[in-house]
Amino acid sequence: MYYEEWTKTKLTDSDDPEEDKRLVFGMVFSFKGMINSMSPEEATSGYRKIVCGSFILHCFETLSGLRFIINTDRSCDNLQDTLRHLYANIFIDTVAKNPLYRYQIGENIVCPLFEEQLHEYFSLLPGFS
Numbered sequence: 001m002y003y004e005e006w007t008k009t010k011l012t013d014s015d016d017p018e019e020d021k022r023l024v025f026g027m028v029f030s031f032k033g034m035i036n037s038m039s040p041e042e043a044t045s046g047y048r049k050i051v052c053g054s055f056i057l058h059c060f061e062t063l064s065g066l067r068f069i070i071n072t073d074r075s076c077d078n079l080q081d082t083l084r085h086l087y088a089n090i091f092i093d094t095v096a097k098n099p100l101y102r103y104q105i106g107e108n109i110v111c112p113l114f115e116e117q118l119h120e121y122f123s124l125l126p127g128f129s
Helices: 017-038 080-096 112-123
Strands: 049-051 056-061 067-072
Touching: 017 049, 017 056, 017 067, 056 080, 067 080, 080 112
Parallel strands: none
Antiparallel strands: 049 056, 056 067
16 A cells, blocks of 8 residues: 545544545445446446535546545546556566565555656646645
């Protein structure tokens, strides 16, 4: 897991990034279970975004089960291409293929090259700089 805040204007009740990560993980896990149990067909593509009253969770899940999630305000457009780029061009190159970094599924990502390229990419996107 990797957690980053760019332009968050409101502090959460917990004011604890670890608690925020647990809450998002729990919600996404529960939501996926609900989709799988309520879907009349085999759910193969999952979900792409969860729209709430004041925010949107944009979701991208790889075939191997890795999930990339961005929480934005409701004015933000669809971020599927952004999430796909994050996975295919940043995560794969800086984490998965990096011989100097050993990533274990379920652990926090602590890779300076990943963070550097992630910040560089998001600095070019409107609303994240």
